[in-house]
Amino acid sequence: MTDVLAVTEHRRGSLRDVSFEVVTAGRELADATGGDLHLAVISGDVDKFAEQVNCDGVDQIHTVAYGEEFNHDVYTQAVEALYDDLSPSIVLMPNSVNGLDYAPAVANGLSLPLVTDVVDFEWDGALTATREMYGSKVETTIEVDAERVAVTIRGGEWPAANGTGDAEVTAFDADIDEGAIGSRVTGFEEVGSGDVDISDAEVLVSVGRGIEEEENLELVEELADALGATLSSSRPIVDAGWLPKNRQVGQSGKVVTPKIYLAVGISGAVQHVAGMKGSETIIAINTDPNAPIFDIADYGIVGDLFDVVPELVDEFQ
Amino acid sequence: MKVLVTVKEVAEVEDDFEIEGTHIAEQFLEYDLNEWDDYAVEEAVQMQEAGDDVEVVSVTIGPERSEETIRMALAKGVDRAIRVWDDALEDAEMLDVAAKTRILQAVVEAEEPDLVFTGVQANDDSFGATGVSLADAIDYEWAAVVNALDIDTLLAENVANVHRELEGGVEELTEVDLPAVLTIQTGINEPRYASLRGIRQAQSKEIAEQDLDDLGLGLADVESDLILTDMYEPESESDATIFEGDAGDTAGQLAEVLREKGVGAE
Ligand SMILES: Cc1cc2nc3c(=O)[nH]c(=O)nc-3n(C[C@H](O)[C@H](O)[C@H](O)COP(=O)(O)OP(=O)(O)OC[C@H]3O[C@@H](n4cnc5c(N)ncnc54)[C@H](O)[C@@H]3O)c2cc1C
Ligand SMILES: Nc1ncnc2c1ncn2[C@@H]1O[C@H](COP(=O)(O)O)[C@@H](O)[C@H]1O
Numbered sequence: 001m002t003d004v005l006a007v008t009e010h011r012r013g014s015l016r017d018v019s020f021e022v023v024t025a026g027r028e029l030a031d032a033t034g035g036d037l038h039l040a041v042i043s044g045d046v047d048k049f050a051e052q053v054n055c056d057g058v059d060q061i062h063t064v065a066y067g068e069e070f071n072h073d074v075y076t077q078a079v080e081a082l083y084d085d086l087s088p089s090i091v092l093m094p095n096s097v098n099g100l101d102y103a104p105a106v107a108n109g110l111s112l113p114l115v116t117d118v119v120d121f122e123w124d125g126a127l128t129a130t131r132e133m134y135g136s137k138v139e140t141t142i143e144v145d146a147e148r149v150a151v152t153i154r155g156g157e158w159p160a161a162n163g164t165g166d167a168e169v170t171a172f173d174a175d176i177d178e179g180a181i182g183s184r185v186t187g188f189e190e191v192g193s194g195d196v197d198i199s200d201a202e203v204l205v206s207v208g209r210g211i212e213e214e215e216n217l218e219l220v221e222e223l224a225d226a227l228g229a230t231l232s233s234s235r236p237i238v239d240a241g242w243l244p245k246n247r248q249v250g251q252s253g254k255v256v257t258p259k260i261y262l263a264v265g266i267s268g269a270v271q272h273v274a275g276m277k278g279s280e281t282i283i284a285i286n287t288d289p290n291a292p293i294f295d296i297a298d299y300g301i302v303g304d305l306f307d308v309v310p311e312l313v314d315e316f317q
Numbered sequence: 318m319k320v321l322v323t324v325k326e327v328a329e330v331e332d333d334f335e336i337e338g339t340h341i342a343e344q345f346l347e348y349d350l351n352e353w354d355d356y357a358v359e360e361a362v363q364m365q366e367a368g369d370d371v372e373v374v375s376v377t378i379g380p381e382r383s384e385e386t387i388r389m390a391l392a393k394g395v396d397r398a399i400r401v402w403d404d405a406l407e408d409a410e411m412l413d414v415a416a417k418t419r420i421l422q423a424v425v426e427a428e429e430p431d432l433v434f435t436g437v438q439a440n441d442d443s444f445g446a447t448g449v450s451l452a453d454a455i456d457y458e459w460a461a462v463v464n465a466l467d468i469d470t471l472l473a474e475n476v477a478n479v480h481r482e483l484e485g486g487v488e489e490l491t492e493v494d495l496p497a498v499l500t501i502q503t504g505i506n507e508p509r510y511a512s513l514r515g516i517r518q519a520q521s522k523e524i525a526e527q528d529l530d531d532l533g534l535g536l537a538d539v540e541s542d543l544i545l546t547d548m549y550e551p552e553s554e555s556d557a558t559i560f561e562g563d564a565g566d567t568a569g570q571l572a573e574v575l576r577e578k579g580v581g582a583e
């Protein structure tokens with residue numbers, strides 16, 4: 001068999017965007033392998049989710065009605081049971097926070113090699129995957145020396161599938177072993193509200209690890225004042241406790257779409273870019289000409305922020 | 318209670334670098350403790366300080382060079398360390414998650430910790446998978462991307478109450494039975510700097526060296542199904558206008574663009 005099994009994701013009653021991206025990526029692989037695309041919909045309102053994700057290109061949808069929210073023990077057991085039943089060549093999962101909470105367990109449990117955070121792939125009897133290393137500074141090609149493989153794909157790399165498909169939806173009895181469930185979700189918490197909402201700002205001056213010391217923050221605060229902008233940051237600044245969580249842009253922080261995003265000493269890691277790539281105009285100041293932030297920037301200065309920022313402040317005073 | 322912390326020495330690449338074959342040329346690399354593992358070490362050391370009888374052991378799969386990094390962890394309060402290395406690993410082009418899992422599994426089976434802390438990801442190859450893969454292999458519970466852990470409850474009741482940091486500013490509150498593997502996210506604590514006293518004490522702490530044979534493993538256990546066949550600098554998709562000149566010039570040109578867009582107008 002050369003089928004593809006792709007796993008969808010939902011949270012608090014809604015499918016997440018990655019569910020539609022795994023359909024696109026899964027269809028691409030199934031076309032290459034000449035097999036079918038199977039989708040797994042696990043936990044929550046599975047019938048509703050199955051209907052929503054029944055897009056063009058899906059061959060079969062398997063629902064596992066067990067529990068409400070994501071639980072990695074349930075997902076791991078369900079995907080392994082589906083694998084035993086369908087015997088696909090490729091198990092495709094999202095490289096999301098929850099994906100990383102069960103995909104490695106599935107791969108280990110099924111003795112499949114695992115390639116994570118894949119941004120591109122080809123199939124030629126075996127999988128060849130493209131992934132980044134060293135904070136996106138280089139790309140690598142990985143050949144998988146096995147006939148079957150588990151893969152997680154990076155969010156936002158494949159377009160979302162659409163259209164209404166006519167895949168058959170069947171309830172699958174995964175025979176979940178309740179005794180093997182050793183973790184329980186007790187709730188959710190929204191974090192990061194506070195004095196300002198950076199997602200409302202028209203102009204953001206955003207500061208990263210290039211600023212080096214807490215004392216130096218004054219410099220970018222001055223710049224933000226001079227420009228009439230709001231101050232935001234990358235994760236390390238918040239981790240260090242220099243700015244509150246509500247200032248963090250990125251995957252685990254806020255998604256912002258200002259008219260102008262000025263990134264100062266930010267490398268442009270994928271989890272950061274996830275939160276700001278929709279900005280109208282992106283400007284970067286960075287000493288490293290190869291910093292990935294320049295790939296998405298409209299304007300850039302390759303230079304030392306400690307030289308450039310004071311000059312820029314002067315321009316506006 | 319025993320806590321095992323996996324730590325990796327990772328390479329950081331200088332701004333300008335060259336690729337030789339499927340590697341970055343050695344002279345452009347600097348080595349350091351993986352950022353995520355620094356937080357994992359701190360969390361374990363805080364447990365040791367809070368509890369009566371908590372031992373913290375660190376394990377690294379890495380060449381002799383990584384001893385320096387291991388000493389840093391010892392200086393921060395880790396009690397003793399294990400370093401796994403072998404000629405067979407020296408020759409391996411790549412250690413995939415499965416191979417690392419088998420090695421770490423053997424260490425866990427020998428040490429029998431109650432808790433294992435790993436980082437969420439290693440900053441060089443960023444698989445983000447070793448901790449959860451290991452948990453499945455050793456039949457421990459787990460939680461990935463943990464950014465808060467209630468240490469008091471853990472010590473008193475043998476259950477880990479954690480926050481898992483999801484996307485979009487949402488955290489999941491989860492109860493995890495022990496024994497467990499937690500993959501630690503940055504920001505969970507404030508990693509300390511090693512004190513002079515700590516650095517002195519670290520000199521006399523044990524770093525046990527183990528090869529595959531010591532762990533009861535063979536060549537087949539560390540063979541990777543993933544083969545790194547190419548490494549290249551991604552083609553720049555940049556169509557950015559890069560301002561040329563000294564700091565004053567570039568700031569001036571940028572200011573012009575900003576003014577055109579109505580910034581700082583009033
Ligand atoms: C699950 C998960 C979730 C994450 N969520 C987020 C998130 O929400 N937001 C986020 O930002 N990150 C997030 N991260 C972290 C992310 O992977 C990066 O580690 C982080 O974005 C790096 O921040 P940085 O660019 O400020 O630091 P670095 O990557 O260290 O970059 C610093 C940059 O400053 C430049 N620089 C240094 N000195 C100077 C100078 N004098 N002048 C000018 N430039 C200089 C350097 O060339 C470099 O490019 C997440 C990671 C994980 C695993
Ligand atoms: N060579 C290694 N030695 C010890 N621990 C490692 C090694 N590689 C990865 N790890 C651990 O696994 C975590 C996740 O790594 P990875 O899955 O490679 O991104 C790291 O933060 C480390 O704690």
